[in-house]
Amino acid sequence: MSSHDPFSRRILPLPIEDYALLGDCHTAALTGRDGTIDWLCLPRFDSPACMTALLGTAEHGYWAIHPVEPVLSVQRRYRDDTLILETTFTTRTGEVMLTECMPVEQEHRTLIRRVTAVRGQVQMRCSLRLRFDYGQTIPWVTRLPDGSGLCAIAGPDQVVLRSTVPLQGQHLTTEAVFEVKDGQTETFVLQHALSHEPLPSALDAEAALAYTEQWWRNWCAHCTYHGPWREAVLRSLIVLKALTYAPTGGIIAAPTTSLPEDPGGIRNWDYRYCWLRDAALTLSAFISCGYHTEAQAWRDWLHRSIAGDASQIQIMYGLCGERNLQEWTVESLPGYHNAAPVRIGNAAADQVQLDIYGIMAHVAQLGRAARLHNRHSAWALQTEVVNWLQHIWKQPDQGIWEVRGGPRQFVHSKVMAWFTFEASLQDMERYSLPGPKESWTRTRDALHADICKNGFNKELGSFVQFYGGDTLDAALLLLPRVGFLPYDDPRIQQTIAMIEKHLLKEGFLQRYKTCDNVDGLNSTEGAFLACTFWLADAYALSGRREDATALFEKLLSLRNDVGLLAEEYDPRNNTQLGNFPQGFSHLALIHTALTLSA
Numbered sequence: 001m002s003s004h005d006p007f008s009r010r011i012l013p014l015p016i017e018d019y020a021l022l023g024d025c026h027t028a029a030l031t032g033r034d035g036t037i038d039w040l041c042l043p044r045f046d047s048p049a050c051m052t053a054l055l056g057t058a059e060h061g062y063w064a065i066h067p068v069e070p071v072l073s074v075q076r077r078y079r080d081d082t083l084i085l086e087t088t089f090t091t092r093t094g095e096v097m098l099t100e101c102m103p104v105e106q107e108h109r110t111l112i113r114r115v116t117a118v119r120g121q122v123q124m125r126c127s128l129r130l131r132f133d134y135g136q137t138i139p140w141v142t143r144l145p146d147g148s149g150l151c152a153i154a155g156p157d158q159v160v161l162r163s164t165v166p167l168q169g170q171h172l173t174t175e176a177v178f179e180v181k182d183g184q185t186e187t188f189v190l191q192h193a194l195s196h197e198p199l200p201s202a203l204d205a206e207a208a209l210a211y212t213e214q215w216w217r218n219w220c221a222h223c224t225y226h227g228p229w230r231e232a233v234l235r236s237l238i239v240l241k242a243l244t245y246a247p248t249g250g251i252i253a254a255p256t257t258s259l260p261e262d263p264g265g266i267r268n269w270d271y272r273y274c275w276l277r278d279a280a281l282t283l284s285a286f287i288s289c290g291y292h293t294e295a296q297a298w299r300d301w302l303h304r305s306i307a308g309d310a311s312q313i314q315i316m317y318g319l320c321g322e323r324n325l326q327e328w329t330v331e332s333l334p335g336y337h338n339a340a341p342v343r344i345g346n347a348a349a350d351q352v353q354l355d356i357y358g359i360m361a362h363v364a365q366l367g368r369a370a371r372l373h374n375r376h377s378a379w380a381l382q383t384e385v386v387n388w389l390q391h392i393w394k395q396p397d398q399g400i401w402e403v404r405g406g407p408r409q410f411v412h413s414k415v416m417a418w419f420t421f422e423a424s425l426q427d428m429e430r431y432s433l434p435g436p437k438e439s440w441t442r443t444r445d446a447l448h449a450d451i452c453k454n455g456f457n458k459e460l461g462s463f464v465q466f467y468g469g470d471t472l473d474a475a476l477l478l479l480p481r482v483g484f485l486p487y488d489d490p491r492i493q494q495t496i497a498m499i500e501k502h503l504l505k506e507g508f509l510q511r512y513k514t515c516d517n518v519d520g521l522n523s524t525e526g527a528f529l530a531c532t533f534w535l536a537d538a539y540a541l542s543g544r545r546e547d548a549t550a551l552f553e554k555l556l557s558l559r560n561d562v563g564l565l566a567e568e569y570d571p572r573n574n575t576q577l578g579n580f581p582q583g584f585s586h587l588a589l590i591h592t593a594l595t596l597s598a
Helices: 205-220 230-242 276-288 292-306 355-369 378-392 411-430 437-454 474-478 490-503 529-541 545-556 583-597
Strands: 019-023 028-032 036-041 049-051 062-067 073-078 085-090 094-101 110-129 140-143 149-154 157-163 168-170 173-181 185-194 568-570 575-577
Touching (some): 019 036, 019 230, 110 205, 173 185, 230 276, 230 583, 276 355, 276 583, 355 378, 355 411, 411 437, 411 474, 474 529, 490 529, 529 583, 545 583
Antiparallel strands (some): 019 028, 073 085, 085 094, 094 110, 110 185, 140 149, 157 185, 568 575
16 A cells, blocks of 8 residues: 555445444544544534545545554454453554544543554554545644644634644645554544634543543443343443433434445435434333433433423434424435435424324333432423323324325324323322323223224234234334233234234344335335344243344344444345444343343
């Protein structure tokens, strides 16, 4: 590889499973097995990316640190109970370790990357190409006054890179070629600040690394889960913590946008926002594993975000509860391996989805049972929400999967509407809370009868995706989980059997048959990992423990080498699909482990 060509190693992004997560509970980066960061948004999860090669090519911004000579092998791991990544490159002349971390509790968002010679001597290259505004804006780069590095400025952003090796600019890229040997370490520290603010002060990288390592270890020490598969559960909890925006407690679905669910296809969505749908699962996971502080912060975020008129509740919000998530496309980006469009924002925020009301009732129920502090008139707000649902429950909606093929009478949505009344009535009785008990009871019973009449297909002997239909939906696996009918009810058992027959493909579950075009996208997708975890839950709670354990172990084997899961999986090509890492997948993993260990 010639010294002037930083792109000769690769142009396109790696397979999704070849990335690892770095994060500081404000934002996140994806770093590849080859030592290249291809995705970084600064200063927040939802900020415009300044390294966007993940959704295009090297031209759109990246940061590579790797050996100059051919690499014989790569091994990587997170330091136990931390989010500090260690990647070891072995070459003909020696072995080096790249240590990467986003230190926590810093004034400025920071990335530390350290290269240490483990044995022998290895020549290394660093190539940094910053491109603000999702790869569109070339910054103005100047050297720091003290000669320790450089500063890149464009618009509101400035990024400072300090290095223990000399840096030089070539072809609008910052480069360095250096050698490490006999335990020698070289350090790179990248910091972000607003461009009108002073330069960030130089950071003691060793102290920041040590503090961050101890911070993560202390956090993990609070985990009360000590059952089987603890390593997988704890890594999933770390992912959820890393996806938390610390200032508000909001938890994003994933740190990326537009990683395709269909290779080369159009199922590309921005997941850098907070979904109400994830709220109950997240709260349950945190409470069950001993993280009441995180549960309280997440519950408080939800109450602040939905506060106001019940008719204006959205299915998702921004990190601080922002409501305007207008969707647009970055026309200059070709997408991950040419899977266009690249979407920013999410138009589904404006959809009507009845299931979120059941989620909110469940969150309230979990919070009361865990004795979380009520800071925002929780019951008064819940009463208004339930009363609003009484007016709209007969309406069609876009359902749990946010279909864009028009609203329907989705059975899962109706069941979650039923659960809204059921859970609220339970809490009214349990905690002597005031409210229109008789009216809610009538609506609850009317919903149950309506669902059993219109959402059940007698020819199939099964509940179906929507009223009057004959197609299946993996979300129907959740009906017994919320108590709509018991697991041993013949209708539930037949529904599970029909889901297995129609949606189980090569050992993994699809959400629904995309060929029916219910979602209006006219394209395929991979197996949905969370749904397959739900199937394992259904097996376990139906008395099929061996089947449940086997399926769970199979799902665990899909995690990449550092324990991360995307949203979906392609069993034919053995690759992960969709945004990564996906909080919903890791939440489902935790809950299946809890179910099997109960």
